[in-house]
Amino acid sequence: xxxxxxxxxxxxxxxxxxxxxxLYGSKGIDVIGVxxxxxxxxxxxxxxxxxxxxxxxxxxxxxxxxxxxxxxxxQFLLLRTPFLSQAEVVVKYADISxxxxxxxxxxxxxxxxxxxxxxxxxxxxxxxxxxxxxMPKDLDNTIQQVLKLEGIELVGLGTNLACFGGVKPxxxxxEILSSIVRNVxxxxxxxxxxxxxxxxxxxxxxxxxKNVGRINNLRLGESIYLGCETLHREPIPGLFTDAFTLxxxxxxxxxxxxxxxxxxxxxxxxxxxxxxxxxxxxxTILGIGLQxxxxxxxxxxxxxxxxxxxxxxxxxDTKKIELKVGDELKFNLNYGxxxxxxxxxxxxxxxxxx
Ligand SMILES: *Cc1c(COP(=O)(O)O)cnc(C)c1O
Numbered sequence: 001x002x003x004x005x006x007x008x009x010x011x012x013x014x015x016x017x018x019x020x021x022x023l024y025g026s027k028g029i030d031v032i033g034v035x036x037x038x039x040x041x042x043x044x045x046x047x048x049x050x051x052x053x054x055x056x057x058x059x060x061x062x063x064x065x066x067x068x069x070x071x072x073x074x075q076f077l078l079l080r081t082p083f084l085s086q087a088e089v090v091v092k093y094a095d096i097s098x099x100x101x102x103x104x105x106x107x108x109x110x111x112x113x114x115x116x117x118x119x120x121x122x123x124x125x126x127x128x129x130x131x132x133x134x135m136p137k138d139l140d141n142t143i144q145q146v147l148k149l150e151g152i153e154l155v156g157l158g159t160n161l162a163c164f165g166g167v168k169p170x171x172x173x174x175e176i177l178s179s180i181v182r183n184v185x186x187x188x189x190x191x192x193x194x195x196x197x198x199x200x201x202x203x204x205x206x207x208x209x210k211n212v213g214r215i216n217n218l219r220l221g222e223s224i225y226l227g228c229e230t231l232h233r234e235p236i237p238g239l240f241t242d243a244f245t246l247x248x249x250x251x252x253x254x255x256x257x258x259x260x261x262x263x264x265x266x267x268x269x270x271x272x273x274x275x276x277x278x279x280x281x282x283x284t285i286l287g288i289g290l291q292x293x294x295x296x297x298x299x300x301x302x303x304x305x306x307x308x309x310x311x312x313x314x315x316x317d318t319k320k321i322e323l324k325v326g327d328e329l330k331f332n333l334n335y336g337x338x339x340x341x342x343x344x345x346x347x348x349x350x351x352x353x354x
Pocket of ligand 1 (some may be wrong): 098
């Protein structure tokens with residue numbers, strides 16, 4: 001079989017999605033399935049829908065378009081704040097979008113009216129992670145403006161934590177969001193359908209909280225695909241952590257010194273590498289490199305060390321394990337490696353256990 005390839009176990013993804021939907025559902029929280037790390041793959045989107053998820057979310061409108069064009073029948077949420085230049089396609093392909101800029105919402109309104117449709121928005125509230133979101137003090141004023149706009153329906157408030165600043169979505173942060181929601185609902189006489197408290201990092205809060213407050217929604221990617229929460233990257237009990245496997249092929253395998261010899265200058269990426277001498281080792285080269293994958297996010301399933309990589313090669317010390325040319329080697333991937341692998345046109349995607 002051709003390599004490098006990413007083997008995707010559809011059965012394991014389905015199991016994870018169902019398990020998480022039931023778990024969060026037990027306290028009244030609905031799960032939106034996030035497809036960005038799989039580039040909006042319609043076949044995986046279909047697995048999520050068959051597991052009981054009804055809303056799919058992606059950060060890119062091109063991925064949402066791809067899923068729609070492939071006949072995926074779901075509600076679609078655009079995760080990344082729409083670009084001003086995208087208003088028209090956003091209204092066309094996404095049912096809902098997450099927003100934090102009034103100018104953008106005004107343009108969405110304009111496009112929605114032009115196309116005689118209604119676009120739903122969730123306003124994002126900044127709670128300290130410092131990526132997207134309105135500062136809480138600006139919320140009332142923005143909502144006042146939004147409620148005047150034709151073609152726009154405010155359906156919820158949301159927040160995103162643990163992405164840029166690493167700020168934990170803990171009890172305190174979730175209580176703040178709930179209390180903001182209560183105030184907004186009271187002040188404007190609204191009932192917000194979505195109170196979207198975060199992402200895969202919300203697992204620990206969810207497990208420990210006695211009261212989820214007004215939070216009724218989470219947007220989950222990583223925990224569905226990799227089976228872990230994302231504050232400590234601990235596996236979530238009952239989930240598969242190996243739904244994705246990267247398979248690469250040995251293209252050279254020899255006993256060679258551990259220390260490069262000769263006069264040393266820069267390597268392929270402008271660094272001056274440093275090595276220690278461990279004597280001769282089993283040096284094995286794989287036919288995959290930095291153009292395909294993020295090396296730091298790979299964990300070999302065998303007891304071997306990754307020494308480094310260049311554009312097209314990974315160099316390993318296979319220690320006690322003897323590998324020969326043509327052998328295949330399997331790796332677990334973290335989120336970054338998975339993102340790179342799904343995005344790379346050089347990595348073949350192969351469905352297993354459908
Ligand atoms: C990517 C993303 C998510 C999903 O995050 P995971 O950690 O993969 O669960 C949720 N919300 C927003 C706004 C995102 O960009």
